[in-house]
Amino acid sequence: MVRLFVPDALAEGGAIIPVAEQAHYLIKVMRLEAGAAIDLFNGRDGEWRARLAEVGKRSCRLELLAQTRTQASPPDLDLIVALVKRARLEIIVEKAAELGARRIRLVTTRRTNADHTNVARLQAIATEAAEQTGRLDVPEVHAPCKLTGLLDGWDGARRLMFCDEAGDDPDAAWGGEGGRATPALDGLTGATGPWAILVGPEGGFDPDERVRLRGMPYVTPVTLGPRILRADTAAIAALTLWQAAAGDWREPQ
């Protein structure tokens, strides 16, 4: 079943004219014909079954039939991720959408050497992944900001799972200020409420950044095992553990 995100309101008796790119996808890529069923969502009105009512060369019209699911969002989880190379950042965004992050915040740290990325492209990847994975919302991709600024304005009601991988110095993850980090699952036992996950750049965090993070009361430093993980692997692993231990994987849905 084809699933599309649309910005339009979805309600009984409504009709939708998809944008050119979506019309192309339906008509040329998926080769759907009049009468075909499609699922639509907009992040507000749940999921709706629609019918392809009119098909032109470059455009089409969808008629809404009935709501099939009421609106719901995954748990309140942010993924905060340092800018890494494009291919790995794209994997992270796709997987964050599948693994139910609600927001993706891009940050620069002392050891990142880029300060911008194509946010519109990342948002498109997040939208397509949300369509594929069956969620009823699309994760928001926020433009890059400095990690220090994000921490300055932190809402203390949101817990932060700090993936304290030490990059090229694995031993550092176990010592220094604040003592040993906790195996990730132990750090998440009984976790509830809003959370964020912070994953650093491939070279790890700078010592000053680590000391600041470990000194903050809402931070839980965790480790992701004895091997050095690439940034994309660390992000996916951390999202998985959070969903399994504290999120919406705990019980059959």
Added chain:
Amino acid sequence: MVRLFVPDALAEGGAIIPVAEQAHYLIKVMRLEAGAAIDLFNGRDGEWRARLAEVGKRSCRLELLAQTRTQASPPDLDLIVALVKRARLEIIVEKAAELGARRIRLVTTRRTNADHTNVARLQAIATEAAEQTGRLDVPEVHAPCKLTGLLDGWDGARRLMFCDEAGDDPDAAWGGEGGRATPALDGLTGATGPWAILVGPEGGFDPDERVRLRGMPYVTPVTLGPRILRADTAAIAALTLWQAAAGDWREPQ
């Protein structure tokens, strides 16, 4: 620190002549000069610190200095994964190496429509990821075989975590023969000994395959949350949960 896998024996006073590709990497890509330190491992003799002793235009010689780590392997975990498109299969192999799978077994199922892949290329990806991640062994990539054949010859001492995602029919994961699947973490509580993880193709498993798997005494069917996951995401998530709950992420190393 550059880390290389070599097939040679590693012992006190030994010297290594890297193959042409590795020599190119050391001399041209990393631009190392005589005297530079390099770490070597071969899957048998632990990790050794070596020194770049002689540098030619296309070849070099490494002198072994001292063993820095004794040999160890990650837990006895196989990843069994259905053939999927090349880009996603390559991600799976890279991540399986980082996440400590000991063997990667490629299988064909009723819903896979390919029966071969470039195993040598996948083995090279696994080797490079092992070098990066700091392990002392390289996961073995096995040539594709039929899932049915693999199950016919199954060693009953090895438990099987069956990721019972239902592809385009998520509801099916909760019903049918054998009842509901267990959230993955619950299914792994107290797990010890040799295990394997089975991840299906993007379209999920065929009903006959699911009935057979669920009827086998060594199989634990698990689910990976309420969203549909791509095959690479499912493989990475399953490896993560296994290592965190039953593998070598449980305690600080």
